[in-house]
Amino acid sequence: MQIAFNSKLNSGCISRQVGAVVTDRNFSVKAIGWNDVPEKQLPxxxxxxxxxxxxxxxxxxxxxxxxxxxxxxxxxxxxxxxxxxxxxxxxxxxxxxxxxxxxxxxxxxxxxxxxxxxxxxxTRSLHAEENAMMQIVKYGGEPLLGGNLFTTASPCELCSKKAFQLGVKYIYYIDPYPGIATQHILQNGIDKENNPILRQFYGAVGRTYQKLYDPFMAYKDELLLLTGISPKVPEQLKAKKVADVLLSKVTDDSVKNKVKEILNEDNSLEIIVDLITKSLNRNDH
Incomplete structure (x- = not known):
């Protein structure tokens, strides 16, 4: 519905802007439309x-x-x-x-x-619902049988007939559209099981949606501020990284072998640093 709500802003209609989205039964978006004149006409x-x-x-x-x-x-x-x-x-x-x-x-x-x-x-414009449905016809067929229609205004009689014909199962809307579409079209199937089900949308749309879901900061950063917990380098890995840097300056092979031996048996960074530092001091002298 947020996609439909945003898409209506593309409309060039000066009376009322409406947006619509059609999906398959798994809510995968198949087309988006808004009320506007046909392509290559001036809104x-x-x-x-x-x-x-x-x-x-x-x-x-x-x-x-x-x-x-x-x-x-x-x-x-x-x-x-x-x-x-x-x-x-x-x-x-x-x-x-x-x-x-x-x-x-x-x-x-x-x-x-x-x-x-x-x-x-x-009206010069196509309605948002029919515009969305026609996008599928225009750019390649996609089955909508059992699918869904999201529209910012409930469909009129003309769009209701198209939705019925395509086998749309659920129609979600924000604002009720005046007319007899529901009683005259949507509830008029021979088998009531095939009638589209009209449901008024409940939820956040527009700026409310943005405020509800747009975080002030990344949640990871928020958790760090709240808990003080962050990943730490394991002592053994830290010791190895430090040793690799310091060993590059050591020429005594016996010291190098001793450091490697300690790394395999002990995680203590202090022991390794102390050993290498003494070796480097001896070299300085």
Missing amino acids: CNLRNIQDLINDEVNNPNHFSLYERTGTVTINKNSSLKFKELVKSDFSNFHKESLEGRNCSFCFKSHQNTYEFEKNQVH
Whole structure:
């Protein structure tokens, strides 16, 4: 769920950001998605309504043919251009009030208002769940039968049908999405055993997750401060290391042999150091 929560930040939707992750039955991640326009289309948060109104856009494909030239049907004998309706809405727009920020607009909200409808089909974006599922189709099939869907918002009717079709077993969500998806789609299987199980997520996400799991310091260092216990070099190994260094300066073979004999029988560093030191002092004289 933390992956889904983070992925929603990639969304270019200016209304609501949603993230989703699909896994197999073993919770191995198979795809990640967020609500956004199809690939190679410009996200809503990067479009500026002034470019459409003033015909100042360098690339006309930033806006659809409908947005530029289409009409909204009012009745059998009357229709108005979408662009003119938008222009009217922004007639009193003061650019200075944005303080340099981009003036995006939601096509779905405007189109539904002009038609006096509430139609999800008008959205430019794919939903996060279907975007994740389509990644699998796009880049290579992965079986999701009996798998899981993690989404920051419970799926709508359209995404619920796709999850049902793919055989998703569990759907975990954070925020409930308004609609009849659960009663109308997810609980409507002929065999109730095949119905996806919807579960609200309980746990830490976002910054809370980071605070809960991000340690102040490495736990190993914390244990050292709390217990004072750290690994120690065995005395025998320490004696051997010191002896190796000191013996490199000793020329007396009898001393070398004596040190090796002591290393095999005794762990005492003091005895070895004393023996080698006396030998080195004799050599100095």
